[in-house]
Amino acid sequence: MVTAATRFLARADLDRLLGALAADGRRVVGPTVADGAVVYDELEDPAQLPIGWTSETGPGSYRVAADGAGRAFDYGMPLTSWKRFTHPSVVPLSRSRREGNLVSVAPVGDSPPKLAFLGVRACELAALRIQERAMRAGPVGDPDHVARREAALVVAVECMTAQSTCFCTSMGTGPEVVPDTGADLILSELDDGFIVRSGSPAGEAIVGLLDLPLATSDQARLATDQVAAVRTAIGDPVATDGLPERLRAALDHPRWADVAERCLACANCTLVCPTCFCTSVVVASDLDGREARTERSWDSCFSAGFGRVAGDASFRPKVKDRYRQWLTHKFSTWWDQFGSSGCVGCGRCIAWCPVGIDVREELAAIAPVDATAGPVPWPMSPPPGRAPAPLATVMPAPHALAGVSQVSRETADTVTLRLDVADPAICAARPGQFVMAEIPAFAVPPISISRIRPDGIDLTIRAAGPATQALTNLSVGAELALRGPYGRPWPVDAAQDHDVVIVAGGIGLAPLRPVIDAVLADRGRFGAVRLYLGARTPRDRLYVAEMAALGGRVDLEVAEIVDRAGPDWLGRVGIVTQLFDQTTWDGSTVTAFVCGPDRMMQATAAALERRGVAPASTWLTLERNMACGVGTCGRCQLGPFFVCRDGPVFSVAELGTALVREGL
């Protein structure tokens, strides 16, 4: 902790502070009045500050007014949050090129400008910390975000007025600015100037340049009293004790449908929120698809497209699903993911909602303090209040080039690409992991690895949309770019000394094939091995010759079934669970690995449980709309999980009812 004397900056000397920040090579960003609101923008002169302006906020309403007084920071919360500068609305990601068979992908990104953030409120300091944690909670930290955050010097300001929409006191984030929470300088505004404290060596250096007198104890007390009055004025509008648990027990509350009647799903709440970080990747290309660039831009769980996967199905078709996703993430599952609440109580979502929906009222109605605790839909693990996980190392996600050395057609719409890959990380992938597979100008889908070799991998791809169609159209010699391997692998080692049951539905066999390979490579470590394969029709079966060869081995059992078939099919017809419903093996010693369509996995998990297989020993892999692969875009969220980061492999016990619940 930096302990520094409390100093005083006379109002007339505010330009000296801006000068000192400029002398440090920084552009100053701070509040200014534009278009009827206070916004954060670049400042060159203290006169641009909202001196003499106040604001009044309410649900769906924001008004500025001149009060004739001379204070610069008596306005309420601006529309913009600092994420505009730490997490810009559009960030270029990569440039790629395709020339014949040859592909190149290069990351792009400027070194960020050196900025000084002037006027950061206590709640906003908390938001900066929370968002940085979110951007660094995956296997790799987001380099753009971290570089921008590190290039910014933070001049915090204590709040001397309260807005009707404020609830920082409930969220434990303000209004006092506490040392060691990320501020380099802390200002407390009085009528004739500012109490100045430094919070870091960089801040201390600025104070040193200014050569300020010490503040008197009267000045310091006046500032403390004013902030204390703000705390009293705000009160404690949101009961946060036990809120994460109360919310997750209220997933079926009728109020979700009620708020959906009012909610426009316009996404404003998420975009003004200083911690919301979700993005989508946009691809642009020249007319021939040779040169392409990708960029990410702000997106929102309120957009239908955000929950959409190949085939245009959406995980959250209804507005009530989207509102529930947002509110439960902010106040409940954020704890699971990042070890804190996702809300800082700034009230922007209340003021900037075009129809004035007040999150405080919704919380009180949906998760009232006296709610009797219902069953929780998934295990609370880890519980709120745990120490947050360490921040991920920051490194750009590198692309590895892969060359197609063999193309095997599996079914009418599915092929297996044998890829030569020089990247040792990808060749060291573990069963169940996936890669992001890029052809310039196309969307970048996550693809499960279907075989791991010392010199490369296999990808088995079904043409479900144009991007996967383009991948299945590749021929021998073509290149593509890969990122990965990502995701949590199948826990093959956990099955040691157990019987192994593998259940695959259709293309679900692809991510399971590396499990089969791993088990057979060290067959003696496992008990009985049983492989149950389902497919829609005989023509939809994968790896037909390979599976037939496995069927000939004595050390494993292979059974097949198809949903429907013509007269030339001599095998069984029905659903895959019928293959083991009538068997007699003992489920208590089984570790099961399951992949297929969601409904097939739900039915299989239930059937396995009936056979005595423990939910903690039944493992599934989920398909969701992963766009980044590293836990920073938010698209693949499922309850408390990011499927890309925490999965895609989960045990049935971990998922709880998240597996069968609609609209998560």
Add this chain to the structure above:
Amino acid sequence: MVAGPTPNPTALVPGRPRAETARRPRIGVVKFASCDGCQLTLLDLEDELLTIAERVDLVEFAEATSRRSAGPFDILFVEGSISTPEQADEIARLRAMSHRLVTIGACATAGGIQAIRNWLDHDAIRAAVYPRPEYVESLAEARPVADFVAVDDELRGCPISPAQLREYLVALVTGRRPQLPDEAVCLECKRRGIVCVAVAQDIPCLGPVTRTGCSALCPAYGRGCYGCFGPRESANTRSLAAWFERDEGDGDEADVGRLFAGFTAWSPPFRAVIDARGGPPRGVAMERTEPDA
């Protein structure tokens, strides 16, 4: 004899860049009841127009070429609403000879400004507009193309956005899915850092229920969105209309019927708001005016 749907399997293979395929796709641009503004957007792609013209075969585009085609078309861009019996026949004929039919603009996708007549007495309107209404054959309602034939894709707006048209053409030529978001204008406003005119200035704005694609043009100039791109998915027009009409005690509640009765008035979510208020407001424009000279 009417030509069948175009058999050109190589021209439009999803997932395969056009450059690898056999021939340039045959593209037509036609119009019905409309102002031509949307098809002119094609000419607005000035920098890339020549390149586009090399990649596609523009066989029918009256605003740019005197070449005419009897079809068939790989892609037919259709502007305008269907307002007359002849147009209803013609769109059916064109559909039969088009592999992919894409409606462009508010008239083709929602009925356009002329669809406001759908709430009014057709004969009275005709008599008000034409000196000899018996010579004018028109349908009682001006309706979107999708009410008559199957539509594969639509580009919204009044007029359509050059950026979206470019994206559509590029996606077509490269074989990928066009990125035409169906989300609210608000996302574009917030990405651009535009101050919300509804919240900060109490200006009625249809942005929350309107599909993006215009880069939030009107709010960028301090105006409310008037919905020319039509409803987005899940457009909760009822809630927004009720909010506009809330009584704040200042006596200046918005004229909600008029707000929604614009270029996409006939789209179902907007129409529901107008219907609930007894149809669009009738102003002086609806009254017969005699020419004085």
